[in-house]
């Protein structure tokens with residue numbers, strides 16, 4: 001382990017301009033093999049991801065999905081074909097096939113980092129928010145490193161908004177409770193990275209969203225009325241994407 005690394009967290013936010021999806025690459029630079037994870041890859045962007053992984057010299061251990069996506073096909077299955085070290089990860093509650101099925105609060109380790117899988121159902125019944133932690137707890141005043149608090153919210157919480165609740169076992173009341181219990185309870189300075197943004201925004205914080213989220217900062221009653229009044233077109237790819245995303249993006253495969 002290299003203890004001289006000042007910032008052990010490699011972090012990349014990648015964007016798909018077709019589906020407005022963010023994919024996140026994380027790795028622990030303290031280890032020679034640079035163990036890494038990818039969150040919410042998109043099938044059409046797998047070549048981009050593999051190229052970046054190769055260029056940065058990281059070893060991808062896990063490809064995690066925050067939920068069964070309705071608007072694009074996950075890249076997890078294609079990644080598994082190209083990079084043999086990769087295991088697919090999703091919540092058990094999603095009902096989808098994967099190598100690793102996460103129960104609430106289970107941890108996924110890569111190097112000294114781990115992601116805690118917080119249950120945030122409501123957009124779909126299997127939605128997870130992944131919270132990043134360093135198992136060496138290096139946040140002391142004299143510590144070598146400073147790791148920002150980070151959470152990946154999928155579609156449970158979007159910047160100033162939230163995931164819709166009108167399909168895939170969506171439940172607005174549950175979504176409101178999930179976000180308040182498991183996201184808004186994180187420290188105010190926690191950086192929140194969503195699975196999508198449709199307005200060119202990249203990141204937010206717990207403090208900002210508690211104050212300015214146009215839906216989730218309201219009372220539960222106001223939130224339920226807003227969600228009921230949403231009139232959004234169904235995602236164009238939903239019928240194609242859902243059956244594939246139940247098996248890592250490739251029909252009949254993990």
Ligand SMILES: N[C@@H](CCC(=O)N[C@@H](CSS)C(=O)NCC(=O)O)C(=O)O
Pocket residue numbers: 019069070071155161162163164196232233234235236237
């Ligand atoms: N127009 C897009 C789909 C847009 C959409 O429905 N986005 C979802 C997240 S992907 S499941 C959503 O929850 N949006 C909430 C909102 O308030 O926009 C397409 O056709 O793919």
Ligand SMILES: [Fe+2]
Pocket residue numbers: 067068069070071123155163
């Ligand atoms: Fe979604």
